[in-house]
Amino acid sequence: MKTVNIGIIGFGTVGAGVAETILNNGKLIADRTGFMPVLKRVADLDITTDRGVVLPEGVLTTSSMEILDDPDIHIVVELIGGTTIAREFILRALQCGKSxxxxxxxxxxxxxxELFRVASEHGCDIGFEASVGGGIPCIKALREGLVGNHIKTVLGILNGTCNYILTRMENEHADFADVLSAAQAAGYAEADPALDVDGIDTAHKAAVLASLAFGQWFQAKDVHVQGIRSVTVNDIDYAAEMGYRIKLLAIIKEINNRIELGVQPALVPANSLIGNVNGVFNAVWVQGDIVGNTMYYGRGAGRQATASAVIADIVDIGFNLLRNCTQRLPAFKTYKQYDGLMASEQIVSRYYIRLQIEDKPGVLAKVSGLLGTHGISIATVAQKELAMPAVPMIILTHKAPERSILDAMAAIGALPEVFEKPVLFRLEELEQ
Amino acid sequence: MKTVNIGIIGFGTVGAGVAETILNNGKLIADRTGFMPVLKRVADLDITTDRGVVLPEGVLTTSSMEILDDPDIHIVVELIGGTTIAREFILRALQCGKSxxxxxxxxxxxxxxELFRVASEHGCDIGFEASVGGGIPCIKALREGLVGNHIKTVLGILNGTCNYILTRMENEHADFADVLSAAQAAGYAEADPALDVDGIDTAHKAAVLASLAFGQWFQAKDVHVQGIRSVTVNDIDYAAEMGYRIKLLAIIKEINNRIELGVQPALVPANSLIGNVNGVFNAVWVQGDIVGNTMYYGRGAGRQATASAVIADIVDIGFNLLRNCTQRLPAFKTYKQYDGLMASEQIVSRYYIRLQIEDKPGVLAKVSGLLGTHGISIATVAQKELAMPAVPMIILTHKAPERSILDAMAAIGALPEVFEKPVLFRLEELEQ
Structure with a gap:
């Protein structure tokens, strides 16, 4: 039996899951592929904490160099995270000819x-299925399964923590802060939740998906990001009354050779498929010119689900090593130039607006007048009856340029009868 | 630019879609892959009907042999269907060294x-992504994306015609026969609908998915099949009242080293993801031991969606040809032996039962008594109030062996107060 030797750098949650899967399911993988994945080395600075998996004698080490410099190791699995040491380790592995x-x-x-360029120069592969959508083979679907398609739209629920929080807010009628605290206590959210709830993690993933979809490398800084801190349980309830759910969406579109690249809370139809992706689950919705609408769904994070994706990459690269065809799929190269990212004038969408208004006659006329002035047409309006001086007004608009909406919001927010900064979310209609 | 030459046998709906996609999106594919797919030949007995695509001069031929015997053609795309001539053409292509x-x-x-064995002997690939789930890259997900997983369950909505009919029956409150006629008139169902509505097409696809999931080749004859002709609009309504939808499901499970392989109408939760797969769309729901639950969704048929999957296979094989690594993924080989297919005693599920009973006291006691005698516990029972001598009684059971359910149905069906053959469907609970 041929073998492929693997070194894992980073023995945290996912590293332990990958090690465990190689040990437990190695024979199954060998039955299916004809080669045995062998866990040669696992490196971590902390080799004393119990990770819930028993490694064979001599596998664990504190020295990443013992992996990077070991000529017997064919594939280096980087699971330490971050953008500094991880980059150095990966570059060194590639320069040593390791995938x-x-x-x-x-x-x-x-x-x-940079990483893909160096991989290409050294004839190595970089597998990154686990970087987006956890265990969902969505990178493979986009790069290979839909290779014949011009991709028009990708929508993603890409952060399990945010989706878990939004789902619990809806189910328990609970406030964001309370659910976040509970999620932190239960280990579903980090002590510093910014990376998740401010949409940064989703933006990283959106940049990767957009690059694959459109053939031009996008970076996190290209992504317009709005997190979920501004979503209240009232918004969730109002959305539900109108047949929608609120999800943190990566919104990736190509229209007229310009790219939209955003992460925003968005209303989606409650009876749509993506509207039924709940809890820690993720989904990637892809529209191609040939295939039409497709969706890929599964666990977006976690020890085992992420390990499943890492193993898929190991097997892909293992086949390439044994058949002497690394770079069989070329490393990412730009093949298309777009006319840039969409400006606010070019982004056209429906929107959800929530205002806190003074409960007196004539306010709706003023608000709708300002919307009309900016060319924005109202689809639905609801003013809530509450025994308070400030009452919520909910507006769903028809399609309008984001620029017009933002200008109208500024004007409306300046009305003396409008008490708080208007709340604005996207509304994405998805036909099946 | 390197080229890969393609010959298509069968210029029907899908063949025309593939030809069109190669012509329209060839440059995109070349940008992404580094090679250009070239449409060398298209063979069909009928070369006069307008297929809505203009082929270059000299491409169209009536002779399949001009494709099979052309040494310049690298990949043969078989799209004539059937199990006789198609088999001969594929075997001949493989024997000529063509993938x-x-x-x-x-x-x-x-x-x-047999086909995979011959492919293996001749070092050729067989791509079959388009055989299941139309444009959904579900074969790739199962073979590659989830390669590290023991697959426990696969559930599939695999026939667009059936799902279209069931969706229209629900939405329009219409009878099966009326919707079928309308579907036939609109071209969504064949003049002879048996292949679709009797579940035979779904059974073919279920056999392919089961083989990939479990590593032992299953045939259509191994699949227990029940079509959708017995589903009435009343069943759909009763199911909806209790929070369920009725779908024609491929049900593929491994439990205790035995395989369940069936196609049956089944109730699924209306708020589940698979319960929201409507119209002509398909979905494949896969549960792996590492990844947990995943789902793949898209158009299950049609000219363009199916072409998308064919193109993905062409590209995969194109990479293999250019990198000299055909059979990079080994052709299907059995790697596991199971203790056979599950007998009726071993299949355990919840069930939906509809009886037409005489509206008089004591019938429920008799029915529930017989269920109890067979060890079947009732979860929900509803007797409909209608001004008729025969009224429907709906029962949802807890989990019970299929054998016990069938025995109980026979006993209940023999009661003088039960007027028609009891209707029995599966009920599949799917947690997200």
Missing amino acids: VVTANKALLATHGE | VVTANKALLATHGE
């Missing part, structure tokens, strides 16, 4: 183009 | 093992 598997979306969204 | 792409599930479910 790399990584789940590091932050690194790809910052230094992806 | 093959096919969408022919009937052929794979009958002669798959």
Whole structure:
């Protein structure tokens, strides 16, 4: 039996899951592929914490160099995260002729183009299925399964923590802060939740998906990001009354040779497929010119689900090594130039607006007048009856340029009868 | 620019879609892959009907042999269907050293093992992504994306015609026969609908998915099949009242080293993801031991969607040809032996039962008594109030062996107060 030797750098949650899967399911993988994945080395600075998996004698080490410099190791799995040391390790592995598997979306969204160039120069592969969508084989679907398609739209629920929080807010009628605290206590959210709830992690993943979809490398800094801190349980309830759910969406579109690249809370139809992706689950919705609408769904994070994607990359690269065809799929190269990212004038969408208004006659007339002035047409309006001086007014608009909406919001927010900064979310209609 | 030369046998709906995609999106594919797919020949007995695509001069021929015997053609795309001539053409192509792409599930479910053996002997590839799930890259997900997983369950909505009919029955509150007629008139169902509505097409696809999931070749004849002719609009309504939708499901499970392989109408939760797959769309729901639950969704048929999958196979094989690594993924070989297919005693599920009973006291006691005698526990029961001598009684059971359910149905059906043959469907609970 042929073998492929693997070194894992980073023995945290995912590293332990990958090690465990290689040990537990190695024979199954060998039955299917004809080669046995062998866990040669696992490196971590902390080799004393119990990770819930028993490694064979001599596998664990504190020295990453013992992996990077070991000529017997064929594939280096980088699972330490971050954009500094991880980059150095990956570059060194590639320069030593070793192929790399990584789940590091932050690194790809910052230094992806450099990494793929170096991989190409050294005839190595970089597998990154685990970087987006956890265990969902969505990178493979986009790069290979839909290779014949011009991709028009990608929408993603890409952060399990945010989706878990939004789902619990809806189910338990609970406030963001309370659900976040509970999620932190239960280990579903980090002590510093900014990376998740401010949409940064989703933006990293959106940059990777957009690059694959459109053939031009996008970086995290290209992504317009709005997190979920501004979503209240009232917004979720109002959306539900009108047949929608609120999800943190990566919104990736190509229209007229310009790219939209954003992460925003968005209303989606409650009876749509993506509207039924709940809890820690992720989904990637892809529209191609030939295939039409497709969707890929599964666990977006976690020890085992992410390990499943890492193993898929190991097997792909293992086949390439044994058949002497690394770079069988060429490393990412730009093949198309677009006329840039869409400006606010060019982004056209429906919107959800929530205003806190003074409960007196004539306010709706003023608000709708200002919307009309900016060319924005109202689809639905609802004013809530509450025994308070400030009452919420909910507006769903028809399609309008984002620029017009933002200008109208500024004008409306300046009305004396409008008490708080207007809340604005996207509304994405998805036909099946 | 390197080229890969393609010959298509069968210029029907899908053949025309593939030809059109190669012509329209060839440059995109070349940008992404580094090689240009070239449409060298298209063979069909009928070369006069307008297919809506203009082929270059000299491409169209009535002779399949001009493709099979042309040494310049690298990949043969078989799109004629059926299990006789298609088999001969594919075998001849493989024996000539040409790799093959096919969408022919009937052929794979009958002669798959032979075809893969011959492909392996001649160092050729067979791509069959388009055989299941139309444009959804579900074969790739199962073979590659989830390669590290023991697959426990696959559930599939695999026939667009059936799902279209069931969706219209629900939305329009219409009878099966009326919707079928309308579907036939609109071209969504064949004049002879048996292949679709009797579940045979789904069974072919189920056999292919089961073989990939479990590593032992299954044939269509191994699949227990029940079509959708017995589903009435009343069943759909009763299911909806209880929070379920009725779908024709391929049900593929491994439990205790035995395989369940069936196609049956089944109730699924209306708020589940698979319960929201409507119209002509398909979905494949896969549960792996590492990845957990995943789902793949898209158009299950049609000129363009199916072409998308064929193109993906062409590109995969194109890479292999250019990098001299055909059979990079080994052709299907059995790697596991199971203790056979599950007997009726071993299949355990929840069930939906509809009885037409005489509206008089004591019938429920008799029915529930017989269910109890067979060890079947009732979860929900509803007797409909209608001004008729025969009224429907709906029962949802807890989990019970299929054998016990069938025995109980026979006993209940023999009661003088029960007027028609009891209707029995599966009920599949799917947690997200």
